[in-house]
Amino acid sequence: MSDDLKILDEVTNSEYKWGFVSNIESDNAPKGLSEDIVRFISAKKNEPEWLLAYRLKAYRHWLTLTEPTWPNVTYPSIDFQDIIYYSAPKTKPTLNSLDELDPEIKSTFDKLGISLEEQKRLANVAVDAVIDSVSVKTTFRESLGELGIIFSSFSEAVHEHPDLIKKYLGSVVPYTDNFYAALNAAVFSDGSFCYIPKGVRCPMELSTYFRINSAGTGQFERTLIVAEQGAYVSYLEGCTAPMRDENQLHAAVVEIVSHEEATVKYSTVQNWYPGDKQGKGGIFNFVTKRGICLGNRSKISWTQVETGSAITWKYPSVILKGDNSVGEFYSVAVTNNMQQADTGTKMIHIGKNTSSTIISKGISGGRSQNSYRGLVKIAKGAVKARNFSQCDSLLLGDQCGAHTFPYLEVNNKSSKVEHEATTSKVGEDQIFYCNQRGISTEDAVGLIVNGYCKEVFNKLPMEFAVEAQKLLAISLEGSVG
Amino acid sequence: MLSIKDLVASVEEKQILKGLNFEVKPGEVHAIMGPNGSGKSTLASVLAGRKEYEVNSGTVTFNGEHLLEMSPEDRARAGIFLAFQYPVEIPGVSNANFLKTAVNEVRKSKGLETLDSKQFLKVMQEKMKLVEMDKAMTQRSVNEGFSGGEKKRNEIFQMAMLEPTLAILDETDSGLDIDALRIVANGVNALRDGKRSFIVITHYQRLLDYIVPDHVHVLYKGRIVKSGTKELALELEEKGYDWIKEEVDSSVNA
Numbered sequence A: 001m002s003d004d005l006k007i008l009d010e011v012t013n014s015e016y017k018w019g020f021v022s023n024i025e026s027d028n029a030p031k032g033l034s035e036d037i038v039r040f041i042s043a044k045k046n047e048p049e050w051l052l053a054y055r056l057k058a059y060r061h062w063l064t065l066t067e068p069t070w071p072n073v074t075y076p077s078i079d080f081q082d083i084i085y086y087s088a089p090k091t092k093p094t095l096n097s098l099d100e101l102d103p104e105i106k107s108t109f110d111k112l113g114i115s116l117e118e119q120k121r122l123a124n125v126a127v128d129a130v131i132d133s134v135s136v137k138t139t140f141r142e143s144l145g146e147l148g149i150i151f152s153s154f155s156e157a158v159h160e161h162p163d164l165i166k167k168y169l170g171s172v173v174p175y176t177d178n179f180y181a182a183l184n185a186a187v188f189s190d191g192s193f194c195y196i197p198k199g200v201r202c203p204m205e206l207s208t209y210f211r212i213n214s215a216g217t218g219q220f221e222r223t224l225i226v227a228e229q230g231a232y233v234s235y236l237e238g239c240t241a242p243m244r245d246e247n248q249l250h251a252a253v254v255e256i257v258s259h260e261e262a263t264v265k266y267s268t269v270q271n272w273y274p275g276d277k278q279g280k281g282g283i284f285n286f287v288t289k290r291g292i293c294l295g296n297r298s299k300i301s302w303t304q305v306e307t308g309s310a311i312t313w314k315y316p317s318v319i320l321k322g323d324n325s326v327g328e329f330y331s332v333a334v335t336n337n338m339q340q341a342d343t344g345t346k347m348i349h350i351g352k353n354t355s356s357t358i359i360s361k362g363i364s365g366g367r368s369q370n371s372y373r374g375l376v377k378i379a380k381g382a383v384k385a386r387n388f389s390q391c392d393s394l395l396l397g398d399q400c401g402a403h404t405f406p407y408l409e410v411n412n413k414s415s416k417v418e419h420e421a422t423t424s425k426v427g428e429d430q431i432f433y434c435n436q437r438g439i440s441t442e443d444a445v446g447l448i449v450n451g452y453c454k455e456v457f458n459k460l461p462m463e464f465a466v467e468a469q470k471l472l473a474i475s476l477e478g479s480v481g
Numbered sequence B: 001m002l003s004i005k006d007l008v009a010s011v012e013e014k015q016i017l018k019g020l021n022f023e024v025k026p027g028e029v030h031a032i033m034g035p036n037g038s039g040k041s042t043l044a045s046v047l048a049g050r051k052e053y054e055v056n057s058g059t060v061t062f063n064g065e066h067l068l069e070m071s072p073e074d075r076a077r078a079g080i081f082l083a084f085q086y087p088v089e090i091p092g093v094s095n096a097n098f099l100k101t102a103v104n105e106v107r108k109s110k111g112l113e114t115l116d117s118k119q120f121l122k123v124m125q126e127k128m129k130l131v132e133m134d135k136a137m138t139q140r141s142v143n144e145g146f147s148g149g150e151k152k153r154n155e156i157f158q159m160a161m162l163e164p165t166l167a168i169l170d171e172t173d174s175g176l177d178i179d180a181l182r183i184v185a186n187g188v189n190a191l192r193d194g195k196r197s198f199i200v201i202t203h204y205q206r207l208l209d210y211i212v213p214d215h216v217h218v219l220y221k222g223r224i225v226k227s228g229t230k231e232l233a234l235e236l237e238e239k240g241y242d243w244i245k246e247e248v249d250s251s252v253n254a
């Protein structure tokens, strides 16, 4: 039987293989991906039938797809049968004190200026009951609950708010969207769900840190954010602390729905392990993030600071469907050593008077490759749509690369699209000027690069911005000379 | 404090400094004059440690240390300050933030506590008065969009903040109108405290009316060919450099 026939056979053979599910007590699924594994994951999470059906449809679709090869990155091919798709959330080993922490990680924590309490939390040091953060989290959750805001793990929401999940899951990123979106829809482990009811302005930055029952950030995370009419939320994803993970492949999906006059601000700091200087190890980060401005005058704003991962493949996008809706993308992508990033955005203008802004700052050092890839599409009906794009690349040496791939599809004469792009190098004279004022070359590069990214950092919530700046300096260590 | 002996230096294989000797004692102000291309900026760059400038031979000691063996940032931390002829722009980095980093690096190297934002602001406000700097200028990106005069004023402001032991001013007066010149000169004079030394590189005697030097030297073809008091500057103003060039060139030919 040819491979195609085999797949077809598998897809059409709807007989449920129960045999496997008796294994439900085990914590890990065996390696590889099959319908049985998808069923196993769903059963493990005690999911309703409709969600299992969704996963299976996604899985069957995934079988028909091939890995995309258009990004400007190279990596050894991934053996999708060599991955474990479900493992029970591992509890990190508990440390008795910070002295037991890996000195390299400890020193990064210190450079980032992370408080001792926070360090203990991140490193899983046993803390006494008084400062146990669970109680803090509960307080947050109660005050959010009073406003009708839902902020929970995805799995929890599946059980507590099935109607909302059913309505919105896959509505912005359908499983048919791309290879990794299909894979995620089939095997997603957990993630976050956030719902802001009509007219409510979320009074605090929602960060995954305060989410209860978070099962640890997974390999196949799924996030869904819905802002009802007139609602506002600022959502923070990620962590500036170094994130190590044994799983090499990460394929997350984020969906945002912004109804009439609602605003969703989504900020990310991504600091996954980038691999060593020779490019060994490191996370492959293949993410699909998309939001839809469904209602008139709605807004979605993406801000991202990408410093980690061996390979990043990520295009947070906005579909501007409502009239007068606004999409924004502010990005800093740093690559050093052997890292590769292919990142950018898509702004799809459908509604009238829609406007979008793209500010992208790519910084490459070492022997890394950094590509901006962006699409601005203006549909026929998008009367008077406007876009402004600015894509700047900064090179820190002469062995790295910066590339820009802007795509433009304008189907409407009344719209206006502006694109600016620059490539520059950190000047020897700038570094010498700093040196002459007593600043070391490494600090000088940090300072100059932070200045270069200021427009984007200004869009981050204050505390995040300060950490992101320090993170940038650390990521660039050894990038020059 | 500073002692330069038989300094030979080149840039892009071209010898510029050809056996230069020069002494500066604490508290002294030395003016260095000379025709264009004679090597004045090269001397400043070599002292500051710019790496395009190669030292072929000679020694430089600074407060007993071998200056040429130190990194540029260590020279700065040890108290050498260069007011650049062409100050560099650093977009997105505020003047205040830049200076706070610099001041704290220098303090750290001396084993002093670093200043927090509040303490730093206090020091900055004091020094701003010295060069009539306004607050808006401290918030702007380093030298970005500054006029020629503002850039030079900013250099002197940085000098005031960093409190060096030896300041080298490379044509800080060029391009300044008379008011800006007065402001810059007042700033420098306010920092003359009997211990701090200055090397003032200039084309014009006019600056030396404001900053009165103890010694005046003429640099020509990579050597100090004449030294004197402030009267020498007046003489140069009056007669130009030709008579010195002739003197030097004829003695070489002889």
Ligand SMILES: Nc1ncnc2c1ncn2[C@@H]1O[C@H](COP(=O)(O)OP(=O)(O)O)[C@@H](O)[C@H]1O
Binding pocket: B011, B012, B016, B034, B035, B036, B037, B038, B039, B040, B041, B042, B043, B052
């Ligand atoms: N970076 C450089 N590259 C090439 N030539 C240089 C460089 N800097 C200085 N020079 C040359 O060295 C000589 C002395 O220059 P400079 O020290 O700037 O003179 P001054 O400051 O006295 O006018 C000139 O001939 C100049 O062209």
Ligand SMILES: [Mg+2]
Binding pocket: B040, B041, B042, B085, B170, B171
């Ligand atoms: Mg010069």
